[in-house]
Amino acid sequence: MLSKLSEAEKEINSITIANKEELENFRLRFISRNGLLSKLFDELKNVSKDEKPVIGKKLNEVKKLAEEKYSSVKQSIEESGSKAEEIDLTLPGRNFSIGRQHILIQTLNEFVKIFREIGFKVTEGPELEEEFYNFDALNTPEHHPARDLQDTFYIQNKFDKTKKYVLRTHTSPVQVRTMLANKPPIRIICPGKVFRNETVTPKNYFMFHQVEGLYVDKNVSMRDLKGVISYFVKKFYGENTKTRFIPSFFPFTEPSAQLDITCFICEGKGCKTCKDTGWLEIGGCGMVHPNVFKAVGYDPEEYTGYAFGMGIERIAMMKYGIKDIRLFYQNDVRFLDQF
Numbered sequence: 148m149l150s151k152l153s154e155a156e157k158e159i160n161s162i163t164i165a166n167k168e169e170l171e172n173f174r175l176r177f178i179s180r181n182g183l184l185s186k187l188f189d190e191l192k193n194v195s196k197d198e199k200p201v202i203g204k205k206l207n208e209v210k211k212l213a214e215e216k217y218s219s220v221k222q223s224i225e226e227s228g229s230k231a232e233e234i235d236l237t238l239p240g241r242n243f244s245i246g247r248q249h250i251l252i253q254t255l256n257e258f259v260k261i262f263r264e265i266g267f268k269v270t271e272g273p274e275l276e277e278e279f280y281n282f283d284a285l286n287t288p289e290h291h292p293a294r295d296l297q298d299t300f301y302i303q304n305k306f307d308k309t310k311k312y313v314l315r316t317h318t319s320p321v322q323v324r325t326m327l328a329n330k331p332p333i334r335i336i337c338p339g340k341v342f343r344n345e346t347v348t349p350k351n352y353f354m355f356h357q358v359e360g361l362y363v364d365k366n367v368s369m370r371d372l373k374g375v376i377s378y379f380v381k382k383f384y385g386e387n388t389k390t391r392f393i394p395s396f397f398p399f400t401e402p403s404a405q406l407d408i409t410c411f412i413c414e415g416k417g418c419k420t421c422k423d424t425g426w427l428e429i430g431g432c433g434m435v436h437p438n439v440f441k442a443v444g445y446d447p448e449e450y451t452g453y454a455f456g457m458g459i460e461r462i463a464m465m466k467y468g469i470k471d472i473r474l475f476y477q478n479d480v481r482f483l484d485q486f
């Protein structure tokens with residue numbers, strides 16, 4: 148009996164099991180109800196009382212050895228099996244898409260690059276802004292229509308009741324902050340999000356992106372403004388694009404102008420995009436109002452400057468023929484993939 152057990156022990160230790168079939172044979176031979184070890188357990192009753200504890204102990208040891216071998220081999224066969232199943236070379240490959248910049252960021256970067264090349268520095272500021280920087284310092288008196296609750300998101304500040312806060316309605320407060328902190332010459336562009344309390348429609352959204360520019364120095368004139376804008380327009384829309392200024396009004400500039408360019412789709416002949424006028428409005432501009440200079444401590448007799456602003460969504464919508472502003476913010480890959 149003991150010699151049979153020793154033989155079995157040797158064999159269990161040395162046997163190699165390569166696949167499921169061999170494993171099953173191993174189970175049948177040693178562990179199953181009709182296997183060798185069960186038979187030896189049956190024979191245990193014929194063993195003398197003296198030998199029983201020794202043989203019984205040995206039998207249990209060998210049984211444990213066989214069971215451990217079985218479960219460890221089974222586990223390793225299953226693991227390697229599942230790995231083999233994962234790689235099925237007959238399956239078609241999986242698609243994966245590469246991320247890219249959002250069309251608004253692409254447009255913004257293109258815009259910023261052109262102005263950086265001619266010496267403008269990018270400056271940013273807070274989106275939650277004090278009323279002073281958003282309105283007061285920009286020559287927008289308290290009862291000006293732009294301050295109407297219809298247009299501006301006012302924010303309550305429970306901790307500081309001495310200041311009024313708004314979600315900035317334009318990026319111009321960044322210009323004020325920059326002028327308060329620096330002496331001329333100043334040549335900056337300020338890109339960023341702005342907020343207006345508007346009903347959401349295909350043409351309007353309560354948030355959009357703006358880029359504003361500011362140049363302040365001695366002897367800056369409207370001619371400098373026209374030169375820089377024409378340069379930008381030719382770079383951005385093409386060499387043949389023409390610019391025109393139409394008299395307009397902004398509280399923070401005097402004189403003020405609406406900025407038009409010849410339609411880049413029909414090249415001025417007239418089409419659906421330009422409503423047959425041959426011209427497209429792309430923004431506003433003007434010479435900085437003396438009151439703005441006074442608010443930041445500059446002498447309007449010594450310094451002059453120009454400012455301009457354009458909406459990034461509007462520019463992108465015209466350039467790519469996008470009909471609905473809401474598409475920019477829905478993160479629909481079918482839309483974003485087109486750019």
Ligand SMILES: [Zn+2]
Binds near residue numbers: 420421426
């Ligand atoms: Zn046109």
